[in-house]
Amino acid sequence: MMLHVTTTCPDxxxxxxLARAALDARLAACANIKPGLVSLFHWQGRIEEEAEVQLVLKTSDLRRAGLVAxxxxQHPYDVPVITWDAVATTQAAADWLLAETL
Structure with missing residues (x-):
């Protein structure tokens, strides 16, 4: 099983x-960065709208806690929103993920 750990960044x-730090520490096997995201959210009593960048890190359940920490x-936000989802994948991809995060 593979986990996708997702957060958004200001730029x-x-x-x-963050991606390089996670990869250097072997807490993730891969990072996908998606610019061009527009986020609307509640913050300090107001609705804010900001351009953001989405970061998705591929990891295993064994490395999730370390990656979240x-x-x-290292995140520049006061309260970074970090989510994770288990995703089904091929055996070859699962093997690669485990080999790269051990």
């Missing part, structure tokens, strides 16, 4: 920085 540089420690 491409911060998403790249890394994101929380």
């Amino acid at each position: 491409l540089d911060s998403a790249r920085s 890394l994101i929380e420690a």
